[in-house]
Amino acid sequence: MNDHYLKKIDRVTAILTQLQSKPTVRAQDLAAKFDVSIRTIYRDVKTLENAGIPIIGEAGNGYSLMDGYKLPPIMFTKEEILSFITAEKLMQKFSHQSLGNHYQMAMEKVRSVLRHSDKNLILNIEKQIDVYNYYVQSDDSIKNVIPTILESIAEKTQLIIEYRTVDSRVTNRTIEAVGIFFEFNYWYIMAFCTMRKDFRQFRVDRILQIFKTQNHFSQEYGQINDYRKKTNENAIKVRLLVDKKIINHLTYSKKYYGLTEEVDKGDHVELTFETDCIDEGFPRWLITFADFAEVLEPEYLKTKLRDLVMTISKKME
Known part of the structure; x- marks a missing residue:
């Protein structure tokens, strides 16, 4: 199966999620969201219809699912739903930009399986919650930098980073990431640096380039807080x-x-x-x-x- 069909499957699945999470969805909005032509959206909707999904509406007027059609429901209490909304507001202001879009997609999937009354609860309350962030968020030149780091931790593969130090020197490092942490408005990697033969922390917004290698490491590093303490041994x-x-x-x-x-x-x-x-x-x-x-x-x-x-x-x- 080539990349074209894989992308189509992902997009069609995401369109179904959009239809489940909103009363009506316009083709032009879907086209803008997935960066494709409106004609492509028309074809994707036709694919869903051919698969037996009961879609109501026509091109130009918006689409919706037939009332009562649902995937197997996931039941949440009102308290849980309110906690999701609050967490979403926090993520919008404090999450790293490489995580924000993934979280938003996850929340759309959660919304898609809520009961109609719970969706109304969200509409009524979400504009009544806000989080004021007085810190300037850092801009990163790399898309998906934190997911790349987390993948390397899960797969136990080395990373190569091009890093700008606090005195603006640019250095290349091969690291074995232990974990990530957020402190004083910045994200950091805690990692074993193969050049220094010791543990170091690197501020994520100072990473200019990052590459996940095929080089595996077998060392079990344990918990991130253990190594944060070790960095202070010479303090x-x-x-x-x-x-x-x-x-x-x-x-x-x-x-x-x-x-x-x-x-x-x-x-x-x-x-x-x-x-x-x-x-x-x-x-x-x-x-x-x-x-x-x-x-x-x-x-x-x-x-x-x-x-x-x-x-x-x-x-x-």
């Missing part, structure tokens, strides 16, 4: 004494900067970190609440903080 220990008045404002950022322990000290909280960004990131973060904090260790951080404050003061003169 520097930092201890801060922070006023309780502002501790709630650091809920998420303190974890990002490597929080390992939090001890109540009356009016203050002692925070212990393991960080590998002691020269730049950590002192710049600390300066945002430095008037409510005391550096207990290391002395080096105090020096970096003083230098940063002096630099800022000179610019304000």
Whole structure:
């Protein structure tokens, strides 16, 4: 079976899903969705009719399924349906673009098997839910980059990536992906780098090219969080004494900067970190609440903080 017929089968199946998920579907909308001519859609609808699918309507007026025709139903509670709608809103704002289209297609399949009353529930409630994202989403030059990574993990095959580092150098790496994670508005790969002979994390939006090879690896890497911890083995220990008045404002950022322990000290909280960004990131973060904090260790951080404050003061003169 050649690619033409495989694509036709996929498209015809998707058209059936569209017919099941909406009251009426226009041929021009289907043509735009699947990037084919309207005449091709007419032929696809005829294929469904020849297969015994009871389609009502004519070219130019829109198509619908005969009332009562359903595939074997999947029953969801109203609470489950509302959770789907909420999850869909979250995916629209926070999912990686290479996953968004696949999720949308999956949701259309879910909608297609809902009862008529449940479809009305979605229509009535979906515009009453929104998610406000204050972060600029990153643009990736590669289509389906995360599905490619996930396929390599499932198949245990090496990836070759062209990667732009934080200082804008471009390097080629062969990696064995362990997993992916989302943190502070970016997607990352955790992987074993064959060049460094160690585990590294790579930000997905900095991948310029990615190729899935036929080279299999047999190493069992375990869970992704185990290797995220290993990347901090050479980190520097930092201890801060922070006023309780502002501790709630650091809920998420303190974890990002490597929080390992939090001890109540009356009016203050002692925070212990393991960080590998002691020269730049950590002192710049600390300066945002430095008037409510005391550096207990290391002395080096105090020096970096003083230098940063002096630099800022000179610019304000």
